[in-house]
Amino acid sequence: MNEQTPKSFLDNPTLYEGTYLQFLGFRLLNWKDGFVRLEMPVRDDHRNSVKYLHGGVIASLLDIAGAVCGSFGGSGEYVSVTVNLNCNFMAPHRGQTVIAEGELIRRTNTLFFAQAKLLDPDNRTLCATATGTYKPQQRGHAAATG
Structure with missing residues (x-):
């Protein structure tokens, strides 16, 4: 099976040091072609004023899971930028840990489509x-074009 244990570009802090990814503090539990599972301990600064996990943090984790599931490889040479993201919030998150899973739906020559939960x-x-x-996109190209 073509699978990577938590040894990926996310484990290389020089690729995301000082970024929002580092602030979130998630870790990679499982990553294979077309699937990723992330885990994050929920801190107080992840919560909103009613002590639930903030919707922006939820959307971020869903977005990261979607982007990473279609970017299997681990070298850090390629990144995926978001073209569109549609989130559905169904229940408040009250726990101390959160899990985000992403699954590849379809890949074309220039885009890929994913679902996350x-x-x-x-x-x-x-x-x-x-x-x-x-x-x-290649990492340098993504930074140059936004």
Whole structure:
């Protein structure tokens, strides 16, 4: 099986040091071609004023899971930029840990399409889902073009 244990571009801090990815503090649990599972301990600065996981953090994790599931390889040479993201918030996240899973739906010559879900493992709750469209680009090109 073509699978990587948590040894990926996300494990190389020089590729995302000082970025929002580092701020979130998630880790890669499982990554293979077309699938990723991320885990993040929920901190107080991830929560909103009513102490639930903030919707922006939820959308970010769904977006990251969608982008990473279609970017298997681990070298860090390629990144995926988001073209479109549609999120559905279904239940508040109350737990201490969050799981985000991304699954590749389809790949074309220039884009790929993914779906993602966000789970509260402490309360066994599906909190949110998303579908996204992503464009893989070489790392230097993505930085130059936005």
